[in-house]
Amino acid sequence: MNDKIKSLITWENIISYTSACTDVCYKLLTLKDENFKRIIIPSRGAYPFYDGARKSLHLLTDSSKDIVHFQKHFNVWLLPFTSDWGESISTITSDQIRKFWSKVLADIIRKENTVYSKFYNTLVDHVGKNLTINTSELKLSRQYKLDKSEDEKFIFIDTAISGRAICEIIQSFYDFNLTDFFIILLVDKKGNKLNREYKTIIEREKNRNRLYQIDVECIFSEDASPLLNSGIASIVFPSLLERAYAELPAFKNDGFIGGGLWFIDSTSHLRSFSPNLNKVHGILGTLLYKGLFHNLSHENIWSHELASLDTENIINLLGDFNLFDPVNTKELVYERIISRKKSISASIDVSSSHVVRINLDSDLITEFIRKVKNN
Numbered sequence: 001m002n003d004k005i006k007s008l009i010t011w012e013n014i015i016s017y018t019s020a021c022t023d024v025c026y027k028l029l030t031l032k033d034e035n036f037k038r039i040i041i042p043s044r045g046a047y048p049f050y051d052g053a054r055k056s057l058h059l060l061t062d063s064s065k066d067i068v069h070f071q072k073h074f075n076v077w078l079l080p081f082t083s084d085w086g087e088s089i090s091t092i093t094s095d096q097i098r099k100f101w102s103k104v105l106a107d108i109i110r111k112e113n114t115v116y117s118k119f120y121n122t123l124v125d126h127v128g129k130n131l132t133i134n135t136s137e138l139k140l141s142r143q144y145k146l147d148k149s150e151d152e153k154f155i156f157i158d159t160a161i162s163g164r165a166i167c168e169i170i171q172s173f174y175d176f177n178l179t180d181f182f183i184i185l186l187v188d189k190k191g192n193k194l195n196r197e198y199k200t201i202i203e204r205e206k207n208r209n210r211l212y213q214i215d216v217e218c219i220f221s222e223d224a225s226p227l228l229n230s231g232i233a234s235i236v237f238p239s240l241l242e243r244a245y246a247e248l249p250a251f252k253n254d255g256f257i258g259g260g261l262w263f264i265d266s267t268s269h270l271r272s273f274s275p276n277l278n279k280v281h282g283i284l285g286t287l288l289y290k291g292l293f294h295n296l297s298h299e300n301i302w303s304h305e306l307a308s309l310d311t312e313n314i315i316n317l318l319g320d321f322n323l324f325d326p327v328n329t330k331e332l333v334y335e336r337i338i339s340r341k342k343s344i345s346a347s348i349d350v351s352s353s354h355v356v357r358i359n360l361d362s363d364l365i366t367e368f369i370r371k372v373k374n375n
Contacts, residue, residue: 002314002321002323002324005314006311008218009287009307009311011304013217013218013220014288014307015291015295017052017217017218017220017288017291018052018292019291019295021049021052021053022052022056023214024052024053024157024186025054025060028053028070028184029070032070032073032074035153036154036155037073037074037075038077038154038155039076039077039157040079040155040156041077041157041158042079042156042157044222044223044224045224046157046159047221047229047264048229054071056296057070059297076137077138078137079105080101080261081158082236082258082260083097083098084234084236084351085097085236085238085258092256094164094165095172096256096257097258098169099175099256100116101169102172102173102176103116103172103254104119104120104258105178108139108140109140109151109154110151114250115248115250116250121375122368123237123261123368126371130364131337131341133235133261133264134264135261152178152180154178154180155182156181156183159219160186160187160194160202161187161189161219161222162195163187163194163198163201163202166198166202170183170205181210184212185202185211185213186214186216187215189216223354225324226263226329226333227277227280228323231264231265231266231267231281232262232263232266233262233263234260234263234354234356235263235333235355235356237260237358237359237360238359240368241257241258244257244369248369260355263333263336273332277317280323326350326351327350329350329354333348345361345363
């Protein structure tokens with residue numbers, strides 16, 4: 001059932017994965033010197049690389065001053081460019097969903113109060129907090145004061161398999177004249193699965209000095225259980241999207257819509273919910289740290305044999321819990337929500353890629369739409 005872990009969590013894959021984390025760190029240090037201050041993280045698979053980049057810095061320098069300066073310099077925004085919307089609106093395509101997210105990005109960094117920025121902010125403030133989601137990084141921090149020349153600069157850290165998603169996103173950036181971007185792109189299977197058409201677009205952005213590609217052996221955090229990606233779950237709201245598309249004219253007129261949130265602490269209940277799953281989460285975190293330390297210390301302190309022992313330990317601890325079954329991701333997220341709430345006025349489903357779909361109660365949606373219209 002969980003034997004697939006043996007081919008995913010290998011010594012080679014951990015070394016490649018953590019090497020990519022360090023590459024992200026080096027690139028962020030370079031971009032910091034070029035006065036890039038915003039970091040947008042649009043996917044669950046990408047977040048662990050950013051998290052690993054921060055951990056890399058602790059191994060690269062003994063200066064606490066440098067570490068604090070790095071952390072204070074960047075304004076991190078977890079903005080889900082997910083194209084999942086359930087089956088609520090059959091006429092909407094993935095590029096239209098991603099165009100919605102680029103519109104939200106453009107409006108918020110330009111401080112334009114549109115139905116798109118209102119919709120997203122209300123989603124964070126009204127729905128996110130209602131579901132007890134930690135929303136601390138789901139908005140851009142207002143404390144960052146940017147010069148005029150820096151107003152629209154942002155770093156975009158994302159993953160790619162075929163390249164379709166990032167190329168749809170790049171096109172949507174240009175559609176809204178968002179041209180002051182730099183993409184750090186982590187590519188699965190060392191780029192061997194990149195579609196030729198999308199590879200051409202990626203190469204074009206490299207030549208424009210707007211994209212840096214990092215090849216990874218295996219991005220096991222992509223479209224996976226939150227146990228494999230630092231504890232993040234992706235949540236979308238199909239019933240809310242359906243009502244919003246029908247009742248907020250701009251969405252239908254413009255032809256794009258979206259609605260989702262990153263649930264960054266979706267595994268914070270594990271210690272009480274399942275001590276064994278909490279240990280699995282801890283082992284995976286420790287493995288990534290071992291990989292970082294091995295790469296940066298240049299000491300042979302970790303081996304294939306030790307990595308194999310860790311994966312066997314993970315499999316034993318998981319027992320009957322199938323890490324690759326999306327239904328178990330749904331259960332994890334549901335248990336996390338009700339651990340902070342007595343009940344939830346919604347039905348929960350899940351996609352094959354572990355995206356949790358929450359269909360909100362009709363009264364909650366009515367209140368939500370009223371708030372968007374009145375804000």
